[in-house]
Amino acid sequence: MTTATLRPAAPAGVRGDRLAGTGLLLKMGLRRDRIMVPAWIYALTALVASTVYSFDNTYDSPAALAKFARGINDNPSAKAMYGPVLNDHTVGGLSAWRVGATGAALTSIMCVLLVVRHTRAEEETGRLELVGSAVVGRRAPLTAALLVAGTAAAAIAAVTAAVMIAFGVPAAGAAAYGLSLLGAGLVFSGVAAVTAQLAETSRLANGLAFAVLGTAFLVRGLADVGSARWLSWLSPIGWAQRVRPCADEQWAVLLLPLAAFVVLAAAAYALTERRDLGAGILAPSLGPDRAAPSLRSPLALSWRLQRGALTGWAAGFLVYGLAIGGVADGVGDLVGDSDSTAKSIREMGGQQDITDAFLATAMGLMALLAATYAVQGVLRMRAEEAEQRLEPVLATAVGRVRWALAQLAVTVAGTAVLLTLAGVAIGFVHGLRSDDLGGQFLRLLGAGLAQLPSVWVVAAVTVLLFGLLPRLTQAGWGVLAVCLLLGQVGPLLDLPQAVLDVSPFTHTPKVPGGTFSALPLVALTAVALAVAAAGLAAFRRRDIG
Template sequence: MSGGAPTATGGHDLAGTGVLYRLALRRDRIALPVWVYLGTAMVASTVFSFDKLYADEASRRTFAAGIDGNGSLRALYGPVFDGSTTGGLTAWRMGVFGAVLAALMSTLLVVRHTRAEEEDGRLELVGAGAVGRRAPLTAALAAALTANAALAALVAAALLAAGQDAAGSLAFGLSLGATGLFFAALAAVTAQLAETARAANGLAGAAVGAAFVLRAIGDSGTGTGRLGWLSPLGWSEQVRAFAANRWWVLLLPLAGAALLTALARTLVARRDLGAGLLPQRPGPAAAAPALASAAALARRLQRGPLLGWTAALAVGGAVFGGVAKGVVDLVGDNPQMAEVLARMGGQQGVLNAYLSSIATVFGMVAAVYAVQAVLRMRAEEVSGRAEPVLAGAVSRLRWAAGHLLFPLLGTALPLAAAGLTAGLAEGLALGHGTGPAVGRMLGATLVQLPAVWLTAAAALAGYALLPHRAAAGWTGFGVFVLVAWLGPILRVPQAVLDLSPFSHLPHLPGGRLDAAPLLWITALTALTAAVALAGLRRRDLG
């Protein structure tokens, strides 16, 4: 895969790295800024909220003391190391989830520019030129370094702009960036192990999940605090930004990233191009009768992600439902906190407001799956696999219908799973019966479906009408989620909030079920999908 000297050990194994690095940034010129903006906006909105809710040090310390005695919230967010400043509370609230966001951004980026390129055959064409064996891997890691450096710098700048301590702001930003670098290097290893991009992402995602669980057990206050040190996410919070500012802890993720990078560079030279180090199970010589139609093939391609997202939302429902009692105890008599929760979803008390807000979050997460399911058609098209299917007696609309069943009907499964587990966990935590709690939460999650459908229809329109713009399918999702998520916190005008279908949904549990917005959102979904399918029929594929 290189021109000139042998690339496994020779001096040309990095040839072309600069070109591939610039190409990676060019291809992700929209996706990466969105990831970085999302992380920065989450931190900025959080520090803004805490500044409004707890304007004096006494109220902040009282809030932090409530968290210290609440094991469920510590397991979810971690302990508060500095309860005297707004920056310290922001580090508590966003430290773990900001690190998770950096980890996901990094793993997806590295796999996209390494294993995914091999799987699609593009890396073989690139390697036919003067490109070194390790150049694609090095370029992908350099792009991840750039993205995480930008995230760290902008997060620190946002905290500084909010009037927070400079050292704490820098420590917090660097903790997120260093965590992202660790998981970028980990993804570089999984890209060598797995033969497909989906499997590589799955291995890296499982590592992120395991790190979260280890950290949660360590922070839960059950005498297992040392387990947190086994988790890269635990390292991020142990920097203790705005408290001790332990800079030496940053050496742990950086050293881990260096070791994993060295391992990935060794592995990439020891395997064949296009192959993974983990053995693949051979498939049957002939297709089963159940794969005799385009819809059956779509079902086979889509079932894995559907089951994965269903399991993820089920776990999320159990976690967030289980901390319902902790949230109620923490809010107590704080009217400002109750007001914010009520503004984000629900009018019938703190508990209903909290449950309504997490139901909205589940709807947004389900919308991510819906967009991915729609854009599977784009992946099939650009890889050339859709062409032989459509060469037979299969129309474009029939082919699209097989895939669209999943974002339209399949999204009900992960939402129902989230509602079921959240209701069970909430009922057990509060001791008021699981049956009524499950019913309330199922209604709250399933009412998100029209907004999820409209998001999927917007993605379909982007794919069908603007096929050569990679971010077109995600544009609607980005607008809908950012408006609904950050709008209430930032108190944006109602006209802006109205841009998101999630802002029009009934606030359940606790609110009134109004069918009108559900009907007009569904009608708008049908209209958008019809326009998109008409465009898909008329344009050239590929």
């Protein structure tokens, strides 16, 4: 008689089933990101398409392109921001220069957000523990997150390359540009995978990954400005430029981001095996038994939650402001004899003086960036509610409106800080270069602060969505996207004024250089207050959760 011994099945994640459930998690991740990922693809594709279209319709000869490129390569501020022009006589070369470092950085940001969202954020909320109770391997969530980010980056690479080819850019150059974006996205997907294992919160994981990205961008800028060009080999953003799209493509460089991704992913998998679910490799320090007096109010709590993000945004605004101030004094030389370029800048800036028009356009762009911070700040309110951190706060003596006003106060003050930094940085550098420090400093500081009411309107509309339709609070990004398209593309397409007036930024005085009127700013502020009050009233009356 033969007896058989039945062995229990190995639990998920012990042997060869560490990837069990990856396919289902991938499908779920793509479904969750069915709005977020297409929005990123659309934004980056629109950036590339508008850049190629602009160069193609602005410069009518290789000589005009070369003259523009010489002005860029002679300007340290422009090279620090965008890098040097590697092919100075083709539309593809100029377009790859203009959106090379920027496109790589934006693709990297998207991948960081996706990986952290599907790994550390899921652990932080406790959802991954529920998923892990089913037949799901230990490595499946991280693998699915990397696949989601990789798929999104590949889609961006393919679509942007196709758009460039449609505009007449050579296929090899367009493919090299798309693959450079994919490479940068893969590298920072790996970086985010590692930081998601190190940190115990999604906020810290994002912060660590963005710190690496900022360092990479800074190293690339130092390499392009200084004599130590070899430094760009230490930066994944520099690798994207070293591919040289539309400028004697260097395909072998693409092996660097691929190798870096493999190493980082392997490190992330190794760290996954060495920590408990929900814990991070870096253990958080224990805080005091009692909160300090400075933390015993909703306003103090809001500041504590938002100070890290505001610090990062402030650093970015300061650097960008310094770059714009350095370029502004030579913008006339960059335009040269191109009447169409000067016309485009004057139409967007609303000025006849080319320098003032450029500065007004730059201020408008910074206002849109400040509005991005404002929308992000309002969305934090929704995140606090959705992740069930709001209910314990409201269970105390804190009321709903008081809590919301504290959150909004930090967000509104933060936008003022950002635009003040932008005005100060641009005014200081431009004033030094133009030998008019006092005059330029004051007028550009005023130009920055004049953008605030428009930013507050966008934030107020997002507050209204939060109060009335909390599940659609993310539509605040759509409001901002409409303002971006109307402000940056509308004047170039000669859209009707009634359409342009939909954006609050259209009503902001075109300063510096234009006629200043306080009436539009007062009206925009009143609209922002009224819309925000309606949103707070709705929030006070609806259910939480």
